[in-house]
Amino acid sequence: xxxxTVSGAGSGIGKTALTVFLLSxxxxxxxxxxxxxxxxxxxxxxxxxxxxxxxxxxxMKRAGASHVVLVQGPPEDINETLPVAMSxxxxxxxxxxxxxxxxxxxxxxxxxxVIGADGDIKPGADEALSMADVVVVNAxxxxxxxxxxxxxxxxxxxxxxxxxxxxxxxxxx
Numbered sequence: 172x173x174x175x176t177v178s179g180a181g182s183g184i185g186k187t188a189l190t191v192f193l194l195s196x197x198x199x200x201x202x203x204x205x206x207x208x209x210x211x212x213x214x215x216x217x218x219x220x221x222x223x224x225x226x227x228x229x230x231m232k233r234a235g236a237s238h239v240v241l242v243q244g245p246p247e248d249i250n251e252t253l254p255v256a257m258s259x260x261x262x263x264x265x266x267x268x269x270x271x272x273x274x275x276x277x278x279x280x281x282x283x284x285v286i287g288a289d290g291d292i293k294p295g296a297d298e299a300l301s302m303a304d305v306v307v308v309n310a311x312x313x314x315x316x317x318x319x320x321x322x323x324x325x326x327x328x329x330x331x332x333x334x335x336x337x338x339x340x341x342x343x344x
Contacts, residue, residue, distance in 0.1 A: 172263060172264065172265055172266060173264060173265035173266075173280050173281075174265065174266055174268065174277065174279040174280050175193065175200075175265065175266070175267045175268070175279055175280060175281045175282075175283070176267075176268045176269075176270075176273055176274055176277075176279040176281075176282045176283065177189050177190045177193070177267060177268070177269045177270075177283045177285065178269075178270065178271040178273075178274060178282070178283070178284050178285070178296070178299035178300075178303070179271070179284060179285035179286065179296065179299075180284070180285065180286040180287060180290075180291060180292045180293060180296050180300070181287075181291065181292070181293040181296065182293075184285045184286065184287055184309060185285045185287075185307070185309040185333065186269050186270075186285050187227045187230060187231075187269065188333070189283060189285055189307060189333070189336075190202065190227075190231060190234075190267055190269045191230050191231060191234040192234075192336075192337065192340075193267055193340075194231055194234040194235050194236050194267060195234045195235055196340055196343075197235075197264075197265060197267070198235070198264075199237050199263055199264050199265075200235075200236060200237065200263060200264060200265045200266060200267055201236055201237050201238040201239065201240070201260035201261070201263045201265075201266045201267075202228075202231040202232075202236040202238075202239045202240070202266065202267050202268075202269070203239075203240045203241075203242060203253075203256045203257070203260065203266060203267070203268045203269070203270075203273075204227050204228050204231065204239070204240070204241050204242065204269050204270065205242045205243075205249070205252075205253070205256075205268060205269065205270025205271075205272055205273055206241070206242070206243045206270065207243075207244075207245065207246050207270075207272065208243040208244055208245065209245055211243065211244065212243065212244030212245070212248055212252060213241070213242070213243045213244065214240065214241070214242050214243075214244075214252050214255045214256050214259070215240070215241050216238065216239065216240045216241070216259050220241055221239045221240075221241060227269070228241050231269075236267075237260075237261075237263055238259070238260045238261055238263065240256040240259045240260060242255075242256045242270075246271075246272035246275070246295075249272040249273060249275055249276045250275075250276050253268075253273055253276045253277065265280075271295065271296055271298075271299040274298070274299050274302050275298075281304050281305065282299075282302055282303045282304045282305070283303060283304070283305050283306075283307055284299055284300050284302075284303035284305070284306045284307070284325075284328070285306075285307045285309055286300070286306060286307070286308055286309065286317070286321065287308075287309050287310065288308065288309070288310030288313070288314070288317065290316070290317045290320045290321075297324055300321070300324045300325055300328075301324045301325050302325075303325055303328045304328060304329065305328060305329045305330075305331060305336075306321050306325065306328045306329070306330045306331070307331055307332065307333055307336055308330065308331070308332050308333075309332075309333055310332060311332065311334070312332060313330060313332065318330060
């Protein structure tokens with residue numbers, strides 16, 4: 172099973188938009204949404220939870236995910252919760268896992284990191300940036316300052332924009 176992760180610099184940066192786009196292009200892939208919660212731990216694929224209107228998991232399902240699992244819990248519990256979530260996705264060609272903490276528990280085939288034009292990175296997200304294979308800038312074009320900042324954390328990652336990625340993937344069969 173192929174594993175793709177989508178992490179990001181902060182909330183509202185475009186992780187779900189990228190996840191939804193990838194799911195629309197990758198037939199049969201499942202999705203796992205990982206959300207940090209300090210109050211409780213939950214791993215669920217309940218349709219009542221997954222398909223709740225306005226939630227990221229509902230967007231993932233509508234984008235074509237074969238199965239969607241929600242993981243909520245403290246980031247330090249990811250080594251216990253992620254295997255449970257993976258067991259729920261079934262026999263699929265791949266899974267897209269959205270969230271920063273999964274990178275601490277596995278090494279994906281491809282790791283995407285989404286960052287804004289301002290280059291702001293929430294505490295702890297710099298580790299995900301340093302592990303990314305592809306950095307997607309949610310802007311028309313990354314500034315030279317932003318490219319320099321990305322390179323400080325990750326000298327090897329490919330850097331692209333949403334539009335360039337969409338164009339590139341849309342042209343593939």
